[in-house]
Amino acid sequence: MATETKAPAKPAPEKKVNRIGLEAKAYGGAPSTLCSGCGHDSITRSIIQAFYEQGVAPHAVAKFSGIGCSSKTPAYFLGTAHGFNAVHGRMPAVATGANLANRSLKCIGVSGDGDTASIGLSHFCHLVRRNTELIYIIENNGVYGLTKGQFSATADKGSTHHYGETNQMAPIDCCGLALELGCGFVARSFSADHKQLRALLAAAIHHKGMALIDVISPCVTFNNHPDSTKSYNFSKTHDIPLHEIDFIAHFDPQPEVDLKEGEVRDVELYDGSTIRLRKLDGDHDPTSRSAAARIIERGRDAKEFITGLIYLDPKGANCAEQNNLVDEPLASLPQSRLRPPKAALDEIMAGLM
Amino acid sequence: MATETKAPAKPAPEKKVNRIGLEAKAYGGAPSTLCSGCGHDSITRSIIQAFYEQGVAPHAVAKFSGIGCSSKTPAYFLGTAHGFNAVHGRMPAVATGANLANRSLKCIGVSGDGDTASIGLSHFCHLVRRNTELIYIIENNGVYGLTKGQFSATADKGSTHHYGETNQMAPIDCCGLALELGCGFVARSFSADHKQLRALLAAAIHHKGMALIDVISPCVTFNNHPDSTKSYNFSKTHDIPLHEIDFIAHFDPQPEVDLKEGEVRDVELYDGSTIRLRKLDGDHDPTSRSAAARIIERGRDAKEFITGLIYLDPKGANCAEQNNLVDEPLASLPQSRLRPPKAALDEIMAGLM
Amino acid sequence: MGTTPAAKPHRSSTNPAAKPVVNDFTIHVATVNGSGSQSSNMVLMRSLFQMGLPVSGKNLFPSNIQGLPTWFTIRANKAGYLGRRVEVDLMVCMNPQTARADVQALHAGATCIYDAPLNLKGLRSDVRFLEIPFAKLINEIPDLDNRLKKLLANMCYVGAVAQLAGIETKEIEAALNKQFKKKPKAVALNMKAAELGAAYVREHYGDPAPFRAERMNATAGKIIIEGNAASAIGALMAGCSVLAWYPITPSSSLCETLISLAKKYRTDPQTGKSAFAAIQAEDELASIGMVLGAGWAGARSMTATSGPGISLMAEFAGFGYYAEVPAVIVDVQRTGPSTGLPTRTQQADLLEVAYLSHGDTQHIALIPGTVHECYAHVMAAFDLAERFQTPVFVLSDLDLGMNSWMADPLPYPKGDFDRGKVLDAKAVAELKKAGKRFERYRDADGDGIPYRTVPGNENSEGTYFTRGSGHDEAARYTEDHEAYVRVMDRLARKYETARTHVPAPEPTGDAKAEIGLLLYGSAEACRQEALDKLAAAGIKAAALRVKALPFHPDVAAFVKAKKRVYVLDLNRDAQMLKLLKADLPVELLAKLRSIRHYDGLPVHAQTVCDQIAALEKEGK
Amino acid sequence: MGTTPAAKPHRSSTNPAAKPVVNDFTIHVATVNGSGSQSSNMVLMRSLFQMGLPVSGKNLFPSNIQGLPTWFTIRANKAGYLGRRVEVDLMVCMNPQTARADVQALHAGATCIYDAPLNLKGLRSDVRFLEIPFAKLINEIPDLDNRLKKLLANMCYVGAVAQLAGIETKEIEAALNKQFKKKPKAVALNMKAAELGAAYVREHYGDPAPFRAERMNATAGKIIIEGNAASAIGALMAGCSVLAWYPITPSSSLCETLISLAKKYRTDPQTGKSAFAAIQAEDELASIGMVLGAGWAGARSMTATSGPGISLMAEFAGFGYYAEVPAVIVDVQRTGPSTGLPTRTQQADLLEVAYLSHGDTQHIALIPGTVHECYAHVMAAFDLAERFQTPVFVLSDLDLGMNSWMADPLPYPKGDFDRGKVLDAKAVAELKKAGKRFERYRDADGDGIPYRTVPGNENSEGTYFTRGSGHDEAARYTEDHEAYVRVMDRLARKYETARTHVPAPEPTGDAKAEIGLLLYGSAEACRQEALDKLAAAGIKAAALRVKALPFHPDVAAFVKAKKRVYVLDLNRDAQMLKLLKADLPVELLAKLRSIRHYDGLPVHAQTVCDQIAALEKEGK
Ligand SMILES: Cc1ncc(C[n+]2csc(CCOP(=O)(O)OP(=O)(O)O)c2C)c(N)n1
Ligand SMILES: Cc1ncc(C[n+]2csc(CCOP(=O)(O)OP(=O)(O)O)c2C)c(N)n1
Ligand code: SF4
Numbered sequence A, B: 001m002a003t004e005t006k007a008p009a010k011p012a013p014e015k016k017v018n019r020i021g022l023e024a025k026a027y028g029g030a031p032s033t034l035c036s037g038c039g040h041d042s043i044t045r046s047i048i049q050a051f052y053e054q055g056v057a058p059h060a061v062a063k064f065s066g067i068g069c070s071s072k073t074p075a076y077f078l079g080t081a082h083g084f085n086a087v088h089g090r091m092p093a094v095a096t097g098a099n100l101a102n103r104s105l106k107c108i109g110v111s112g113d114g115d116t117a118s119i120g121l122s123h124f125c126h127l128v129r130r131n132t133e134l135i136y137i138i139e140n141n142g143v144y145g146l147t148k149g150q151f152s153a154t155a156d157k158g159s160t161h162h163y164g165e166t167n168q169m170a171p172i173d174c175c176g177l178a179l180e181l182g183c184g185f186v187a188r189s190f191s192a193d194h195k196q197l198r199a200l201l202a203a204a205i206h207h208k209g210m211a212l213i214d215v216i217s218p219c220v221t222f223n224n225h226p227d228s229t230k231s232y233n234f235s236k237t238h239d240i241p242l243h244e245i246d247f248i249a250h251f252d253p254q255p256e257v258d259l260k261e262g263e264v265r266d267v268e269l270y271d272g273s274t275i276r277l278r279k280l281d282g283d284h285d286p287t288s289r290s291a292a293a294r295i296i297e298r299g300r301d302a303k304e305f306i307t308g309l310i311y312l313d314p315k316g317a318n319c320a321e322q323n324n325l326v327d328e329p330l331a332s333l334p335q336s337r338l339r340p341p342k343a344a345l346d347e348i349m350a351g352l353m
Numbered sequence C, D: 001m002g003t004t005p006a007a008k009p010h011r012s013s014t015n016p017a018a019k020p021v022v023n024d025f026t027i028h029v030a031t032v033n034g035s036g037s038q039s040s041n042m043v044l045m046r047s048l049f050q051m052g053l054p055v056s057g058k059n060l061f062p063s064n065i066q067g068l069p070t071w072f073t074i075r076a077n078k079a080g081y082l083g084r085r086v087e088v089d090l091m092v093c094m095n096p097q098t099a100r101a102d103v104q105a106l107h108a109g110a111t112c113i114y115d116a117p118l119n120l121k122g123l124r125s126d127v128r129f130l131e132i133p134f135a136k137l138i139n140e141i142p143d144l145d146n147r148l149k150k151l152l153a154n155m156c157y158v159g160a161v162a163q164l165a166g167i168e169t170k171e172i173e174a175a176l177n178k179q180f181k182k183k184p185k186a187v188a189l190n191m192k193a194a195e196l197g198a199a200y201v202r203e204h205y206g207d208p209a210p211f212r213a214e215r216m217n218a219t220a221g222k223i224i225i226e227g228n229a230a231s232a233i234g235a236l237m238a239g240c241s242v243l244a245w246y247p248i249t250p251s252s253s254l255c256e257t258l259i260s261l262a263k264k265y266r267t268d269p270q271t272g273k274s275a276f277a278a279i280q281a282e283d284e285l286a287s288i289g290m291v292l293g294a295g296w297a298g299a300r301s302m303t304a305t306s307g308p309g310i311s312l313m314a315e316f317a318g319f320g321y322y323a324e325v326p327a328v329i330v331d332v333q334r335t336g337p338s339t340g341l342p343t344r345t346q347q348a349d350l351l352e353v354a355y356l357s358h359g360d361t362q363h364i365a366l367i368p369g370t371v372h373e374c375y376a377h378v379m380a381a382f383d384l385a386e387r388f389q390t391p392v393f394v395l396s397d398l399d400l401g402m403n404s405w406m407a408d409p410l411p412y413p414k415g416d417f418d419r420g421k422v423l424d425a426k427a428v429a430e431l432k433k434a435g436k437r438f439e440r441y442r443d444a445d446g447d448g449i450p451y452r453t454v455p456g457n458e459n460s461e462g463t464y465f466t467r468g469s470g471h472d473e474a475a476r477y478t479e480d481h482e483a484y485v486r487v488m489d490r491l492a493r494k495y496e497t498a499r500t501h502v503p504a505p506e507p508t509g510d511a512k513a514e515i516g517l518l519l520y521g522s523a524e525a526c527r528q529e530a531l532d533k534l535a536a537a538g539i540k541a542a543a544l545r546v547k548a549l550p551f552h553p554d555v556a557a558f559v560k561a562k563k564r565v566y567v568l569d570l571n572r573d574a575q576m577l578k579l580l581k582a583d584l585p586v587e588l589l590a591k592l593r594s595i596r597h598y599d600g601l602p603v604h605a606q607t608v609c610d611q612i613a614a615l616e617k618e619g620k
């Protein structure tokens, strides 16, 4: 959980290969240009690791982002996946279009709290409604990093700005918002908690709809003062994980172990993978929307930093399914399947005569 | 509660005057051009009545709207108030600017469900956060009226469109959303329930922050089929008022009456006015955010149409207060209070030498 | 200027009142919207069409849903002039709100049918009035509810007009059969109403009208279609598989038609699954974002909108230009600025679209002038978008898009899709074998157009990172000023390449004439009539219809060959003229003169002729 | 084209290497951002300024926060040429990432100080290298943590440069005192570091440098300021009371400065309450909406943004134009298109701003060319916005806005606010007494400018309804085509009226010269130097700096008086030239020629001179 040092884009060297025969380094990207110690770089590392572990072929991945320090990171992982660094706040639209064009792509989007909760808020909300199959990561630092430290919409109420303003508004809780709007995968994590984040990312990779992971990711340059709820210090000392979380991929079944009654809760995903939650203090049922709402309310009221899988509904139809699309990517359909035959045009013309 | 007939912009003729000596007709506007029977016209009538009853001087009111059938209505009430019919979805920004320029104006905004929950969603959410002193009415018909019947973001899941599409997404609950974002006045009503709506409008007039009233307002042309939850039929048969609601203005104190213990709940507003809630079936405490959240959840899960004052927090600082503004309207400050004296410029220049 | 409004008295010199005319007349029907008159008007128009007369139908409707004035104008013209004509031969007054003004606007000698309660006959002595008690007539039909009575009153005026103008009953019936497909009861009822109207005219107003429809043979095998429908068919045939849109008049019907067509023609009969995705986006910022995402991922994608939506797309349009992502954006223009007159027509988004976005941006735009071109240009837009890897705009307008136009059937497309320079995994591998490597933004062919790959390409050297920030030939992030200039210069080169790939302008009229009329878009509808009127006024002119930005070399050649060129802009600010001035060789510019029509109504030949004649007289 | 990049070898003919020069040199410091070098560079620049030398400072920074290459260029020039100069006399290499390229780009005879570990000396033989072991030197100071060591190494190069260039130690100290106000310990520590650097140079590199700073008297009473700060002061003095903004480089500092100033100068000392509201909006669509709302309600309101924000404001800008709502919008331009090079400069939003929005729209735009004009034009923009009741744009750019400029102190404004034609309740009543009535959109004075009221007006006849849809003179909703045309024609008239109200262009140079140089904005910084260079090359030219759209009549007069006019555009697409072509009398257009510089770096006199000379030679 220690603060990361520079150059996280390269995973630790290891000879091991994953189930499609790739080494972890095949999942690396360009060197990061972020500040050393930036939380975003830690998240990059978890993403690299999770995609490696789940054995997703990089060429089958499409990366998306908006604008901000956070939104630069897709250049730093999965260097051999196509990427689309869009305009500020509107990545959800681009990802939705790409997903419809080619539903076989595994889509991952990285956004910032400014990108998501300010300029992009409407698109974020409508993305949730559409349930595009997209892993949506908010690298949430409560601040506009790239433009040098202005408040974002997730900034703490009462926090003070470098040129003297005090933020008077309550932060937007993106998890609460997503839940309210019917999101089927709502999770929160901390950039330095690689283990939890990787498990959540693994689950998100296997989720067939939109998967939101709101990751508190300290901005060491502009918002890492100890009383910021987005600082390393606060996050480390206030992190209350809902559970210990393990991911068991459908292709990697675990030996049947003798689990004590009530000790773990297994949640099954659409593709047969399992999220195994080991209870910690309480017992949160992530398949209950009202339980999820209560957890979020508790976090807000008690100013607790609750992390883990907050809500999961693996079944909702995703955007491509809602559109009842053919299984093949629309992008690769041949002309013969896209241009109706002459008889069709004749029929249309006949109707107009 | 009957379906309204045309020309609602003129209130019923009466000789009575209100506390500032105006007749109700002084609150009328241009003749409506909406379809006869449109729910929006009913709301117009309630607005006229509420402003008349509360004795608000029309010239002290500023009216705002976006684009849509609903957004046309500010032309149909308070004809001698200034009005600003903005662009689609962005009325919140205009109203916020105007309110900052002149905080003494009583601001009322009318929007549609398309205007608010689709194109304007981000502005709506941020308006809630800023708590601009604005009565915000959503004339919610689940459809884009003015562009001829496409789904809005509050359309029922599973409902079918005139050219054959089926809506696959769950509707946005604007009250739930506003509550999640910390709105201090959240209410829902039905266009044909004039009594309830007028009481809510009266309370909103006296609320010093943003007051949301989500009014189900049937579109007789495009979304009044009996299985639409936004139809007259459904609304009338499913309306579950949380309470009977009366408004007691601070300038119009009521004689002390002997109320049975537990029969009513009084909620006081900032200016000393009182909202008196007579219990019906259950007992909803509108000052509890979690109770409000539960009510909304119940409505969503049970597909109940729950109306009334859902949540009230009369104390939150509004936008002008957050900006710590002088009491006078900024718009009317003289040059002497806006242009710093020469000494100030000299001081600034000295710092740059 | 020079707008000749429809609602003003206008005495035509070429069509003096009371001179009987065959197959050349205009019928103007005034109703309120939401009253169901639209189907009556369509029946009237179709009947004429079925009799073989060239017809057009224009619907002038308010920006509201019910209860406000609406006019429908049918022009029948044996010469095939189907643009707007201001003079009305037969007025049908059904709307009390406008009846007086409608009558005042007639020219002397016009005929006016009106609903009896309106009692208009005293208003003018130079107009022939036919009062008809529509409600009373309809009351003869038993068992009708009020709504039906209203609808049938409208059909009743159809019968009256038919009787007066000599429209054959069997064609009315045929048109009704088309309208109420498979509802013989409805057809019978409507026929009954029409017959009541006809009978009333027959009995009370025996005198022949000063105009007449006579069967001719100019419409055999033709269709009647709206431009938006033609555009939708174009998109269907072009293989558009992702549509993202946000409703806005006058573009909604394009999207809605395309969705309906795709439902029928893109659903796999075996699986029931669809090869077409349509998203009603939350706004236009999102819709263009979705289109770019889909285009980037390799699908043919489009959106359609109107002015306000185009404004909202400005930021993403610049992204598409700079990051080189294909997209098709149809702008069905309406009258601006701002919300303006949203149900009126104009061509005033040219300047905005040409340079849409901040920074140095230039867009390819196609400007259809006919329903055929709506079809063909939309198809071409998909090819050009992929060939040039950039957003391509199609600038239609409300007149073209939402009004009814007679045309030959749309031909089945000849060529195959042009998917442009796309490298698949194999092609990337071959590059490598040849000692080269894939570089996304390298001008390998000297035409400014680089090669692209699409996501999913299995060759790891075939991937790249797309961004709106500075990048070099290999798509790497850079802030280097030289790399920046190289990319920008290549983009300028690409735009130059496009000049000869966009549709060439279309010359018509006497090629040797000294005077030129340069027009574009829906102004085409009045082009031939204007040229003929000019000729009649002693001014020989040739026309050139510009069909695209950037300007094809033929545009300069045309101007060069003329002494004076009148540029017809359907906007106040002479937007096409401004674009021409920015682009044409400077020595040609002194030849250009501006004529404009921008009141929101379709342009008509008379104003074109009048404005040119006045300027010619004024001494050039 | 004709960009002369900073990072390329360039041998100046006018400044041959090794010829000693006094008070005319350029220092270029290469570091990484986030390393704290900014304050060292400011100290260096201020020291020269305090010695009386005209100086400018340009910061070339990356679009990131920490760890990427940054350059700071200080130009000292006794003639007051303070635009960019490409040739570097003294290079300071502190950044390993760029050191080699930085050295390669030097011209022969340049001097290069470098951090010892970089070991650059072998790279070239025609450059004088001064190796300095900064880290080692700083190690002599006891008790420093690593961060402080890094910071002080930067101050160490300041001392070295000072020693080499003859900058007086006491001025370094004075500058440090200014920088670290009230922190004598910090000053002492920094002085120590500077002295270590100076001593090292003194001891190891005794030879005099080929350039030297000598005390002169050109800066007495002057200030150093960034354009954005000047704009902010302008807004403060203009009475701006509502600011709505969304952060974006390079405009953020304008808003942040204004907020700080308002906190100090707009807070009532009695009540502690503020006569200034600032909202950081959710996006630029909202920020312009807030500005329009506030302007409509009678406050002076503004926003500042850059290209992407301008694109997002397109829809509302058209609303403001058509509904006639005052607003001030500052566009601090950066290098587009799209995200482009967000920390580089350009003037490429002209075309977008001129016509911003769909439909027929035209905007007033002011183009400041100096920090004084940032101040004055922003003030003027508030007057014009209220006088003309329309959005007024101010087109600054990154070079002007974020770099350091020497200037006279900003003068206290002379006149009073011009609040334009506003009627209060009394005025409305008087109208009525005079038998007239308030009509919001009536051209009562023939100048196209109507009268307005603001909300809260107690006279019920003084209210009106504002909309972006069709309206008549009385602000009533209408779809009538004639009313529409009347309003649109009046708006065009209003725009014509503005021509003589906007700042007139500024002529300089030999008025009788046949050759004209037309430029605008930050190109002013190289204007005099370019004219002088041209004169030296035998080309006599006069300059005209355009300061506003629409064009003042003097612009046409200038072109008329010249044989050839070179239009200098800091964009690829010759955007000013295009606007001129659209507007000037056609017979003048053949005189216009384009020169351009658009690589994102500030323009410099040499390229202006070279491009004109080449075209002149080429035979016009
Ligand atoms: C339309 C537009 N407005 C403003 C900007 C400037 N801008 C760049 S990044 C950013 C904020 C980024 O904040 P966040 O999303 O939280 O990312 P972080 O840098 O904190 O990771 C802004 C406002 C922009 N790029 N585009
Ligand atoms: C930028 C923009 N896009 C689209 C439109 C077209 N438009 C006008 S009203 C409307 C929807 C209105 O729906 P709603 O807000 O629900 O109002 P209603 O008519 O149902 O009362 C749309 C999409 C527009 N005016 N502006
Ligand atoms: S500024 Fe903050 S968010 Fe941006 S790279 Fe640095 S630490 Fe990370």
Ligand code: SF4
Binding pocket: B033, B034, B035, B037, B038, B039, B040, B069, B070, B141, B145, B146, B218, B219, B220, B221, B222, C065, C066
């Ligand atoms: S279309 Fe619907 S919302 Fe619009 S006026 Fe008619 S009934 Fe009302």
Ligand SMILES: [Mg+2]
Binding pocket: A068, A112, A113, A114, A139, A140, A141, A142, A143, A144, A145, A152
């Ligand atoms: Mg952030």
Ligand SMILES: [Mg+2]
Binding pocket: B068, B112, B113, B114, B139, B140, B141, B142, B143, B144, B145, B152
């Ligand atoms: Mg609606």
